[in-house]
Amino acid sequence: MKRELLKFLFFAVLILAAPLVFTGGYLMNVLVFVGINTMLAVALNLLLGYAGQISLGHAGFFGIGAYLSGILTATYGWNAWLAMPLAALTVGILAGLIGFPILKLKGHYLAMATLGLGIIIYIVFNETVDLTGGPSGLSGIPNLAIGSLVFDNDLKNYYLIWTFGLAVVLFCVNLAGSRVGRALRAVNDSEVAARVMGVDARILKVQVFALSAVISSLAGSLYAHTMTFVSPASFGFNFSVELLTMVVIGGLGSVYGSFLGAALLTLLPELLRGAQDYDIIIYGGLLMIMVMFMPGGLVRGLPELFRRAARRREGAGNA
């Protein structure tokens, strides 16, 4: 546990010091998105990587969080700090209720059901024009503020987002190392065996599904308050797949891997600005290559690659 804490402190210092190196508004803005995507990827990884339950509808929970926060603050003038937890609570209850029937399904069926759920949510965002502004979106969402400190520029947003981001990372690292984390992995390996050992797999799966949705909702609220604008396009099926890609590329069952995947997939399209039309192919290609050649993701695949390279070098030296 002490090693985990050191690892986390190292990570936190790295994140908090990043603005000293990466100055410039544009890059800061991208790093804000890395933070939001990290929260989402870590949340999805809890479900997919630890419990072994796939979800292709997480963009929907992200969206509900964003819209609830947006509607409560922009339309009804609520305080953002009140809207955010209320949105998270609503999403948590919703996910808990839907979790019971949906998590009875396994593998491909679960994937399809969560995908369907995500698309229904997306359609509702588009169609409830009075509430959400429909396809043209909802604007005028206020920035978060503490007293007179308004989070209205990229640097402030960076620290705001990463305060939450680091809290989510720390929480998930702790959870993964705890009794619950072990129970989740047991469910992943063999649900029957986990049951035999006294794990209530059904409840546990629903709990982690709801928890994962709550974190996604929180990320959604933060997204809404930093962007001050939301539209359905950000919460569609493609984004769910993008999240899945982040988790798989980083490494299933690794919190820091999710950060790696989120960072890579957020930065990559920015670096390839000129080749914007190609990013869909890059996602598809990366996803395919990772599953085929590095099923453990970057966090396990890269060290393995280095080890193999080192062994080869040794072999060449001996010959």
Place this chain on the structure above:
Amino acid sequence: MQLEQILQYSFSGLSTGAIYALIGIGFSIIFNATGIINFAQGEFVMLGGMLTLFFLELLHLPLWAAVPCAVAVSALAGILFERLAIRPLRQPTPINLVIITIAGSILIRGLAMLLWGKDTHAIPPFSGDEPISIAGATILPQHIWILTITVLIIAVNKFFFYHTISGKAMRACSYNRRAASLVGIDVRRMVLFSFIISSMLGSLAGIIVAPLTMTAYDVGIMLGLKGFCAAIIGGMSSGIATVVGGLILGVLESLGAGLISSGYKDAIAFIILLLILFIRPQGLFGKAESERV
């Protein structure tokens, strides 16, 4: 609400339902041979439409030549997909299979976008667009094409699975893969076959629906999901159950769009999908052990 209107919605619902049925059968053929839900099934539907357009407009082939060419190229894509993505997979866990078929679908979609751009295209109807009136409602000649071709394909399908050696071998695989391989059936070849057949079915569905709905690089997602929905209602059988599933879905969707709201049209399919998955995952008509293939 008048009876004619309901009739009208039902007619158009039946023809889109037939499309869903064809796509759904593609899903169940692969599912039965491999246990995989192929998330790229919709991309083959898209390929059907886009390739036909390519052969018609760029190579100036007549329709009767463009269609088989498009189906052949789609089948080739199906072969490549199975060979390059499915077969080499070292850890074929359900999650990995879901991810790899999603990755494949994104890749195919991306390549189609590179080749043909992001525009939507229209394919001319097979035989004009003079509406035919039946009992106060009108249907287009293309609707008749769709229904006829679907019936034909189902018949060919039935013949293939019940009266040819390969078809019987594939059925054997779907009942019990191990037993099938023990009696000398090359299971891997049957898996490849299943991808070829379902990519051909999918592309055919894409071709006959394209004159009605237009086609673009990204039409595959929705059509594929609706097809899966049909397959689920039909209990993953490749026979009449899935056809009925597709037709039910098509008619409900069309009625819902007409009577409730066209914006929620797509949501209807997914609500049905969720309900079926929650309540009767074995399909509407499924017994505990439903007949598959």
